[in-house]
Amino acid sequence: xxxxxxxxxxxxxxxxxxxxxxxxxxxxxxxxxxxxxxxxxxxxxxxxxxxxxxxxxxxxxxxxxxxxxxxxxxxxxxxxxxxxxxxxxxxxxxxxxxxxxxxxxxxxxxxxxxxxxxxxxxxxxxxxxxxxxxxxxxxxxxxxxxxxxxxxxxxxxxxxxxxxxxxxxxxxxxxxxxxxxxxx
Numbered sequence: 001x002x003x004x005x006x007x008x009x010x011x012x013x014x015x016x017x018x019x020x021x022x023x024x025x026x027x028x029x030x031x032x033x034x035x036x037x038x039x040x041x042x043x044x045x046x047x048x049x050x051x052x053x054x055x056x057x058x059x060x061x062x063x064x065x066x067x068x069x070x071x072x073x074x075x076x077x078x079x080x081x082x083x084x085x086x087x088x089x090x091x092x093x094x095x096x097x098x099x100x101x102x103x104x105x106x107x108x109x110x111x112x113x114x115x116x117x118x119x120x121x122x123x124x125x126x127x128x129x130x131x132x133x134x135x136x137x138x139x140x141x142x143x144x145x146x147x148x149x150x151x152x153x154x155x156x157x158x159x160x161x162x163x164x165x166x167x168x169x170x171x172x173x174x175x176x177x178x179x180x181x182x183x184x
Contacts, residue, residue, distance in 0.1 A: 053148040054087035054117070058155065065127040065159030067134075076128040078107060081155050083142060084120040091115045093144045095123055100138030103129045104157050129161035136160060 063079045085091035094112045098104040109123030129136060140155045 052088060054085055054089050054091040054144070054146050055148045056091060056093070056142070056144045056146040056151060056153060057084040057086050057149075058082070058142055058153040059084070061153065061155050063125060063155060063157045065157065068127065068129055068159065068161040070129065070132060070161050070163040074128065074130070075161075076126055077159075078124055078126045079157075080122050080124045082120050082122050083109075083115065085115040085117055087146070087148060088117050089147075090117060091144055091146060093121065093142060096141040096143075098125070098138040098140050098157065100157075101136040103127055103136050103159070103161075104138040106140070123155075125155075125157060127157070127159045129159065132161050132163035134160040 059082055061081070063081065065077050065079065068075045068077065083093055083095070092112070092114055095106070095110050097106060097110060105126045105128065107124040107126050109121060113121055115121050123140070125140070127136075135158070137156065137158045139157070142153045142155070144151050
């Protein structure tokens with residue numbers, strides 16, 4: 001260490017200590033910025049991974065139509081389920097026809113469709129029993145090209161119907177006048 005004429009060892013030592021502290025702080029700032037940069041790159045990577053997937057969600061997976069009353073004639077009821085893409089790329093979906101009892105029909109939403117990211121499609125189903133009975137059921141299969149999660153789902157439908165019996169007419173004899181009663 002060189003001390004200039006008129007200088008002191010104390011002043012030189014203060015300068016050296018200040019430079020040392022500044023170097024330490026600078027090193028910490030560099031390490032901190034690398035740490036932030038790595039975290040930012042991880043966040044961008046996570047976002048890219050989330051954007052590059054498609055994910056199938058179907059709600060609800062059970063439609064219960066309850067008991068239909070057919071005593072006044074034909075009756076129908078409709079219910080719906082929603083198919084959603086929870087990913088960042090479009091989802092190709094195919095909704096098959098109901099398999100099972102013939103009283104369940106898809107009113108809208110059957111077939112192939114493309115669902116945009118974070119969008120949804122509604123499928124409407126009708127239950128139209130033609131006669132009374134219990135435990136009518138069917139399932140609708142949904143398939144997709146989902147790249148995350150399960151690529152397929154099923155929606156189960158149940159319902160029943162009752163038909164009150166109409167009273168059976170009975171023959172009641174009508175009294176017929178007898179000839180003896182007619183002469184009196």
